[in-house]
Amino acid sequence: MIPLSLAEIAAVVSGQQCDIPDPDVRVTGPVVKDSREVETGALFVAFPGARADGHDFATGAVEAGAAAVLATRPVGVPAIVVDDVTAALGALARHLVRTLGAEVVALTGSAGKTGTKDLIAQLLERLAPTVYPAGNLNNEIGLPLTALRADEHTRHLVLEMGARGIGHIRYLAGLTPPRIGVVLNVGTAHLGEFGGREQIAQAKGELVEALPPADAGGVAVLNADDPLVRAMSARTRARVVLFGEAGEADVRAENVHLDDRGRPAFTLHTPTGCSDVTLRLYGEHHVSNALAAAAVAHELGMPASEIAAALGAAGTLSRWRMEVSERADGVTVVNDAYNASPDSMRAALRALAAMGRGRRTWAVLGEMAELGDQALAEHDAVGRLAVRLNVHKLVAVGGREAAWLDMGAKNEGSWGEESVHVSDAQAAIELLGEELRPGDVVLVKASRSVGLERVALGLLEGEVPAR
Numbered sequence: 001m002i003p004l005s006l007a008e009i010a011a012v013v014s015g016q017q018c019d020i021p022d023p024d025v026r027v028t029g030p031v032v033k034d035s036r037e038v039e040t041g042a043l044f045v046a047f048p049g050a051r052a053d054g055h056d057f058a059t060g061a062v063e064a065g066a067a068a069v070l071a072t073r074p075v076g077v078p079a080i081v082v083d084d085v086t087a088a089l090g091a092l093a094r095h096l097v098r099t100l101g102a103e104v105v106a107l108t109g110s111a112g113k114t115g116t117k118d119l120i121a122q123l124l125e126r127l128a129p130t131v132y133p134a135g136n137l138n139n140e141i142g143l144p145l146t147a148l149r150a151d152e153h154t155r156h157l158v159l160e161m162g163a164r165g166i167g168h169i170r171y172l173a174g175l176t177p178p179r180i181g182v183v184l185n186v187g188t189a190h191l192g193e194f195g196g197r198e199q200i201a202q203a204k205g206e207l208v209e210a211l212p213p214a215d216a217g218g219v220a221v222l223n224a225d226d227p228l229v230r231a232m233s234a235r236t237r238a239r240v241v242l243f244g245e246a247g248e249a250d251v252r253a254e255n256v257h258l259d260d261r262g263r264p265a266f267t268l269h270t271p272t273g274c275s276d277v278t279l280r281l282y283g284e285h286h287v288s289n290a291l292a293a294a295a296v297a298h299e300l301g302m303p304a305s306e307i308a309a310a311l312g313a314a315g316t317l318s319r320w321r322m323e324v325s326e327r328a329d330g331v332t333v334v335n336d337a338y339n340a341s342p343d344s345m346r347a348a349l350r351a352l353a354a355m356g357r358g359r360r361t362w363a364v365l366g367e368m369a370e371l372g373d374q375a376l377a378e379h380d381a382v383g384r385l386a387v388r389l390n391v392h393k394l395v396a397v398g399g400r401e402a403a404w405l406d407m408g409a410k411n412e413g414s415w416g417e418e419s420v421h422v423s424d425a426q427a428a429i430e431l432l433g434e435e436l437r438p439g440d441v442v443l444v445k446a447s448r449s450v451g452l453e454r455v456a457l458g459l460l461e462g463e464v465p466a467r
Contacts, residue, residue: 001043001096001148003028006068006080009043012095013070013088015080020068025078027067031092031148033141040065046075047085047141086140090175093144097176102131102154104176105296108161108169108204109184109223111343112289113138115281116184117160118317119293123310127300128155135318138162140171147176156300163203164193173210180299181207181238182221182292186228187343193370201228208236221295223288224249241299243291251295253277253287262355264290268308270298275308280315282322282334283351285344320453322351325460330439332359335456337444340368342378346385348445353389356441360392364428364455366446367401376404383408387418392440394419397428398450425454432459 007023010016017023028041035057038044044061046054046069058075062068068078072085082088097104105124107116114136121132131154133146138160150157161172173181186201212218218238223229225244233240243251253266264287265278279286294307302310316323320338327333332355336348345368352361363386371378383405386394396405402421409419422428432442432455444456 001027001029001031002099002151006078009068009070009092010080013080013082013091015070015082015088018074018079018081019076020078020080025067029065029067031089031145033145035061035064038064038066042066044069045085045089045145046071048072089144089148090140090171093147094175096150097147097157100150100152100154100157102150102157103180103300104157104159104178105180105182106159106161106173106176106178106207107182107184107292108163108207109182109229110187110200110204111341111347112184112285113160113162114318115286115316115321116182116289116292117158119289119311119314120182120296121158121317122314123293123297123302123307124156124158124300126306126310127297127302129153130156130158132158133160136160136162138172139164140168140175143172144175161207163206166199166203167206169203169206170210173207177210177212178207179212179217180219180221180296181211181236182296183207183223183229183232184288184292185223185226185343187341193372197228201232204229205232205235208232208238211236211238213237214239219299221292221299223292224252225288241295243295244288249291251291251298253291256284256287258284258354260357262351268294268304268311270294270304270307272298273304275304277308277311279311280313282324282355283347284354285347285351320456322348323456324355327460331436331459332441333456333459334441334443335453335460337446337450337453337456338448340366340445340447342368342371342382345382345445348443349382349385349389349391352391352441352443356391360437360440361390362393362395362432362436362440362442363391364395364397364432364442364444364452365402365405366397366450366452367399369447369449375401379404380408380411383410383419384412387412391418393417393435395428395431396421397425397446397452397455398423425450425452425458428452428455429458 029039044066058069062077124130208220220238224242224246242249256266323335396402406421446452
């Protein structure tokens with residue numbers, strides 16, 4: 001963050017100074033909501049929580065070096081007191097972004113946001129200092145915390161915007177107004193919250209509505225292969241750039257194919273040239289993510305040859321997202337346990353099938369949350385897809401939703417041995433311990449709440465030996 005005095009911050013957030021002996025003391029460190037992350041000169045934001053109240057940690061934060069606390073009540077140490085900490089944090093982020101004038105790139109979509117954000121960041125870092133979120137900090141708290149990491153050296157600010165309902169992205173875009181907005185796809189994640197894909201499209205399209213007009217530099221980067229995204233061109237005043245495999249896409253991929261380890265390669269076409277790309281990432285779904293990142297980089301002046309080289313060098317920055325590890329016995333573990341939706345589940349299964357050519361494959365899958373009335377149909381469909389892709393065995397982990405995965409696989413299969421339903425992660429570990437062989441490939445994926453990363457960690461830490 002750029003250094004600001006406590007008096008300046010209080011004015012920006014419309015807060016009251018409490019127990020502040022010197023209003024000219026400056027915040028020179030990061031803005032944090034976890035007292036364990038406090039550094040000298042930090043601003044500690046005290047959020048009330050379900051399990052812990054940040055106000056209880058205010059004294060410790062100041063003792064650890066924080067210049068002050070942003071709070072909703074006096075806490076006995078230097079504090080700026082506001083009615084709403086979340087709103088105040090947003091106001092501070094809005095002030096910083098307006099002051100710095102950095103290039104703001106925002107992206108949204110039902111699937112692939114975090115992976116695409118990581119790719120964009122790795123490309124733009126080659127051009128100039130770039131700030132981007134760690135993981136998926138994409139809500140009304142995580143987004144401003146990310147923006148507040150920018151300083152006077154920052155030239156690019158890459159932000160991920162999520163939505164749990166109509167109006168959420170509009171709010172986030174108001175905090176950190178983007179010049180370039182990227183919409184990846186409209187899928188089936190959060191169907192239970194939105195009610196349908198059209199409502200999801202309505203929410204995601206708030207990003208392109210927030211962009212400046214074309215004559216002011218606004219650019220909407222839209223997926224030409226997704227009809228609901230492509231239709232958003234009618235909702236923006238910005239210049240539209242299409243990416244995808246469609247022939248009319250401005251940034252497109254041709255000759256897409258996978259190598260024997262499931263890594264995609266293609267020829268990248270941009271308005272100013274073309275170049276061959278080979279990704280280090282696993283799964284064909286990363287082609288679309290790479291094209292979105294290429295479109296942004298091209299808009300910011302990177303030529304096709306440099307984009308291709310940067311994409312080829314880019315890796316996974318966020319944990320538990322198609323993390324591929326090889327054990328000494330040849331077992332390949334694909335840890336994609338951070339989250340799951342029907343779209344990302346299908347993409348991961350296809351990647352597993354590509355990686356497992358000539359090898360036994362295991363899909364250890366759990367619940368996909370927030371699907372509402374579509375939950376049974378979507379889980380059933382994923383179970384069926386695992387069989388159609390010739391996955392050796394589906395291990396469905398958990399309760400009712402896992403039973404639907406197992407049911408879909410058994411109904412699609414011929415022998416009833418294509419799938420097994422187990423109660424929890426420990427049962428999955430025990431099953432794999434009995435049946436895993438050297439050279440097998442294991443995919444682990446579920447919604448975050450299931451906690452299936454324990455299975456992947458067990459595989460990697462020797463808890464599950466191969467027979």
